[in-house]
Amino acid sequence: MQTDYAPPPPRMLLPDALWAPIFAMVSIGYLLVSIALSTSFFLPNGGPTLEASRVWGTVAIFALQAVPLLWRTRHPTASFWAVFTAFVAAVLVLQDRNLTVSASLTFAIFTVAAYTPARTWGVSIAAAATIDFGLHLAYGIAQLGKLSALLVLLIATRVIPTYVAPLLGGLLYAAVRRRAELASARERLAAERNEALQQAADAQTEAAIAAERNRMARELHDVAAHHLSGILLQTRAAIRVQRSDPAVAAELLDGVRVEGELALDNLRDVIGVLRDTDDEASRTEPTLSGLPELIDSVRSLHPAIEVTVRGLIDDLSPATSLACFRIIQESLTNARKHAPGADVVVSVDRLGGDLVIEVMNGPSGAAQPQASHRGYGLMGMRERATMVGGSLETGHTPQGGWSTRAVVPVDRRVRA
Numbered sequence: 001m002q003t004d005y006a007p008p009p010p011r012m013l014l015p016d017a018l019w020a021p022i023f024a025m026v027s028i029g030y031l032l033v034s035i036a037l038s039t040s041f042f043l044p045n046g047g048p049t050l051e052a053s054r055v056w057g058t059v060a061i062f063a064l065q066a067v068p069l070l071w072r073t074r075h076p077t078a079s080f081w082a083v084f085t086a087f088v089a090a091v092l093v094l095q096d097r098n099l100t101v102s103a104s105l106t107f108a109i110f111t112v113a114a115y116t117p118a119r120t121w122g123v124s125i126a127a128a129a130t131i132d133f134g135l136h137l138a139y140g141i142a143q144l145g146k147l148s149a150l151l152v153l154l155i156a157t158r159v160i161p162t163y164v165a166p167l168l169g170g171l172l173y174a175a176v177r178r179r180a181e182l183a184s185a186r187e188r189l190a191a192e193r194n195e196a197l198q199q200a201a202d203a204q205t206e207a208a209i210a211a212e213r214n215r216m217a218r219e220l221h222d223v224a225a226h227h228l229s230g231i232l233l234q235t236r237a238a239i240r241v242q243r244s245d246p247a248v249a250a251e252l253l254d255g256v257r258v259e260g261e262l263a264l265d266n267l268r269d270v271i272g273v274l275r276d277t278d279d280e281a282s283r284t285e286p287t288l289s290g291l292p293e294l295i296d297s298v299r300s301l302h303p304a305i306e307v308t309v310r311g312l313i314d315d316l317s318p319a320t321s322l323a324c325f326r327i328i329q330e331s332l333t334n335a336r337k338h339a340p341g342a343d344v345v346v347s348v349d350r351l352g353g354d355l356v357i358e359v360m361n362g363p364s365g366a367a368q369p370q371a372s373h374r375g376y377g378l379m380g381m382r383e384r385a386t387m388v389g390g391s392l393e394t395g396h397t398p399q400g401g402w403s404t405r406a407v408v409p410v411d412r413r414v415r416a
Helices: 016-038 052-065 067-071 076-094 103-115 118-144 149-241 246-275 288-299 318-338 377-387
Strands: 305-310 344-351 354-361 391-396 402-409
Touching: 016 052, 016 067, 016 103, 052 067, 052 076, 052 103, 067 076, 067 103, 076 103, 076 118, 103 118, 103 149, 118 149, 149 246, 149 318, 288 305, 288 318, 288 344, 318 344, 318 354, 318 377, 318 402, 377 391, 377 402
Parallel strands: 305 344
Antiparallel strands: 344 354, 354 402, 391 402
16 A cells, blocks of 8 residues: 655755765865955965965865765764864964864764764764864964963854854754654654554455355355255155155155245345345344244154253344254254254253253264264354354264254353
8 A cells, every 4th residue: 555654854955975075165265265365375465474385285184174074974973073183184284263164164063963962962062162272272372472361252252153053053954854754753653553454444344254255154054955955855765766656756746846945935035134234134034933843844854853942042132043043953954964764852951041952863874974074064053153152062972873062152242
């Protein structure tokens, strides 16, 4: 997902590789103009005379002084001290501080204040100003032969502004840069949070879709398997007796027709429920109140069924009642499919806050269903029990039959 972030922190207009030669030329130009206006170096009778070696030596120092600016943003403190060292060398060569305060020095002070913590720039600038003041004071004492308060004040008024003005500019730039970085970080975090929320929403939607698909698979399996297994058994029986007993075959085929019509009607009901989520549609789902009709539909093909209901089952929630109905329905389908003709016992007991459902069938020549059996039968029953907060146990009985036992809380809300 593409996200528009806040603009990056402000940067200098030019890269360091261009600032260095620019400040070298500005510093040298300022030096030569100042010398031309205040001395007789270029024009006669213009002021004090300067030796050429000092002038051109200072020009060379100014050219070298701009070189450390090439790494001023990566190493601002080291760059500052290299520029300051060149400044001290220029003062010693030219012996005139007013002419040696270059643009490179000003920019180095600005940089160390803008790109380093307060403790770093504080120590660096204070130490440099102290050295500058001491060097200038020593030069003044050497010229005047004495130390006076006026000399100290005069030197202070020259030294302090050299550092204060670029220092304030660097701090202002650092504040603006920091504010832009914070705004960019907030925007980035907001975008990341929105992206995470969107991913969570997408995952939730996918989970809901998967859950709905599982629900549809369970409903369709429970309805289709129940009726289709009856159709299959009656069809096989009709094929076996179609020649020897046509009347029985006709009766079986009529049962196939009835079973098919019931399957079609029930599938229509299930599809209608799955397409509609309002309360009116949900009332068409089967509940334990329809247990007698379910037993009657199975008893025509599997007569040996005994049903026992103990306790009230009409006050269950729709979800719990539907889950219990489907568990019994699937258990009877498995018994009819894998143990035809075997005795089946269905018991529904209301024990305190739980509803205990047990379906047991006796042994048969056919193989019993296993937990790893392909299909949705046992897995669907277990999911239904878990969905309403219950549990399901299946397995062989000591007599060689099969048992399905579900314990479902009657007042537990459906799990998400």
